[in-house]
Amino acid sequence: MSAGQVIKCKAAVAWEPGKPLVIEDVEVAPPKVHEVRIKIVATGVCHTDWECLYGTGKGMKFRPFPLVLGHEAAGVVESVGPEVTKFSPGDKVIPLFLPQCGECDRCQSPKTNLCKKNWANTQVGVLADGTSRISCKGQQVYQFLGVSSFSQYTVVPDTSLAKIKSDAPLDKVCLLGCGVSTGYGAAIKTAKVEKDSSCAVFGLGAVGLAAVMGCQAAGAKTIIGVDINPNKFAKARVFGTTECINPRDHPNKTIQEVLVEKTCGGVDYALECVGSPVIMTAALESTTDAWGTCVIAGWSETEAMNVVVEKILMGRTLKGTYFGGWKSVQDVPKLVDDYMKNKLKLDEFITHKLKLDQVNEAFDLLKSGESIRTVISLF
Incomplete structure (x- = not known):
């Protein structure tokens, strides 16, 4: 069992702005209170990932590096931290860059989906306690939007996670984590x-x-x-x-x-x-x-x-x-259901399928306009 242990795995690390990602061995710490560790199965490559790496200062705020990008993904719960009640190991999930705590005034309002739980922290690449769960070569690696799906494992807050149907194809529904939903x-x-x-x-x-x-x-x-x-x-x-x-x-x-x-x-x-x-x-x-x-x-x-x-x-x-106005935790599972009922296209967005070590190629395809969505298999 890996629960409670540090997991060593592969991730694509952005060491500095403007430089290609490097596949590294990283360490992913166990989840802390109200956190969930996920095995990422598939991740889409979004334009915002590219912008954060190559467009910093031209329309994007500066974010701290080193950084693991990726925020449009699907995976399986590996372990849960203390006080997590809504998730169990083995659950299929979609991590969310937009939380839904269900308790704040914004979550209570039908007018908006802009929950601010952990917001200031995840915007600068850390979780609730001000640190990230990913490290490489002895230093902290920041988590993009609190997600970091260009890593085989990651840890996210339990308010930034949607539980989905057990038969949902993760290499398709990952796209509902950002672009298609938006x-x-x-x-x-x-x-x-x-x-x-x-x-x-x-x-x-x-x-x-x-x-x-x-x-x-x-x-x-x-x-x-x-x-x-x-x-x-x-x-x-x-x-x-x-x-x-x-x-x-x-x-x-x-x-x-x-x-x-x-x-x-x-x-x-x-x-x-x-x-x-x-x-x-x-x-x-x-x-x-x-x-x-x-x-x-x-x-x-x-x-x-x-x-x-x-x-x-x-x-x-x-x-x-x-995020298209959707209340993330409650609406993403409904969008998955719509896809499963053929009410929503996802397969048609996917033009390329690559492995994690081809992530820079995925960026090239995106920038040249050759791809609509590249889905990366993490394993």
Whole structure:
């Protein structure tokens, strides 16, 4: 039995910003009070992982290194710490970068999913006691967003963990730990897309395709995909776009001008899934006045977007979404169930399957636009 013991395993360690990950032997300490140690079976490779490594200071806040990235994963409970009541060894789980303690004013409110339990700590890579559970070569390694799924084992708070069906395929449902949930929820929960409406989705990566899937599930009549990589258009049609536009095909007009013209005044809903302030502005300006809604799902922590005040005064709504508005602990298992009932696509997002020692290759595939999602097998 490994319970109570330090586990030695492999992890991809980011020693410093801008440098490729290195596969190292790490030590993962046993879980402390209200913590759970998980064997990670599969992890998706998300754009935010890439940004944290290569985009620090350009839209991402600085985080301490060395760091184990990865936050979109699924695994099995290996052992539980003291006072953990909701999990047992062998449970299939999805670790969560967004907690749900169930007790704070935000968890009690139907208006938000933004629980702040352990928040300040996990944002800087440590758990509740101010330390991480992963070490390498005698030094502490920080845990990205309190998760660190690019490690064969990790430890997370028991409020940042969703228990899922025992027959769920972990190499598919891992995607519900971030990208798919975020995009799908941006359309369904945050935008509240209505039947027969018109939508534009900016950026056709995993988050954008999930947003397209959400628009289709909501019954939107027109779903326009916008991306500068036309290789993504065929895949976008599988998810439900009614047409796709490459802004580079319209050199004399902004993309918002193209969309306003095409839809005779603008779309009802625009979903920004890139994380670029310029595209956020374009998304807002592509919506119709009177009732247009723009939801920002793309991630940026330090940049500002430009909003012409009149665009808001004329009745538009601009809102952001974090993890698609889902209350993580309670909603992720429901999303897993929807996938198992064929109400939600996951397999179609997965373009590549690699091993942990190919994680840098997964980053290259992501950056070049060749992959939608790469799933990494940890064992």
